[in-house]
Amino acid sequence: MPSQLIDAAPETVENCCAPLTTHVIDDQAATSLSRVFKALGDPSRVKLFSLIVASKDGEMCICDLTEPVGLSQPTVSHHMKLLVEAGLVTREQRGRWAYYQPTAAALTDATRTLVGA
Numbered sequence: 001m002p003s004q005l006i007d008a009a010p011e012t013v014e015n016c017c018a019p020l021t022t023h024v025i026d027d028q029a030a031t032s033l034s035r036v037f038k039a040l041g042d043p044s045r046v047k048l049f050s051l052i053v054a055s056k057d058g059e060m061c062i063c064d065l066t067e068p069v070g071l072s073q074p075t076v077s078h079h080m081k082l083l084v085e086a087g088l089v090t091r092e093q094r095g096r097w098a099y100y101q102p103t104a105a106a107l108t109d110a111t112r113t114l115v116g117a
Contacts, residue, residue, distance in 0.1 A: 023116025036110040039086035044069050045079045049088055052102045059101040
């Protein structure tokens with residue numbers, strides 16, 4: 001049995017060392033993409049983003065985002081700050097309330113950059 005494993009190794013090495021034929025992103029693009037995907041790396045932020053995208057008005061007030069995710073207002077504000085920094089949503093202050101609008105292009109652009117489309 002051990003000789004079969006040794007005999008198979010050279011063939012495996014040849015197959016794994018094929019030259020890259022797909023798009024490889026540079027360091028700057030990788031840093032930018034990581035912000036977007038890191039922002040979506042938390043289930044609460046994914047849900048918040050989803051709520052805003054699905055909003056019939058195309059925006060949501062911070063006051064309407066706490067109950068659906070079951071988090072306190074300061075925690076939701078922190079999550080929203082990360083989504084804004086990643087470029088996934090924009091923030092507009094109206095009086096004492098902040099309103100968030102989705103920036104769907106950010107996620108689409110990130111995905112296209114990653115897959116080289």
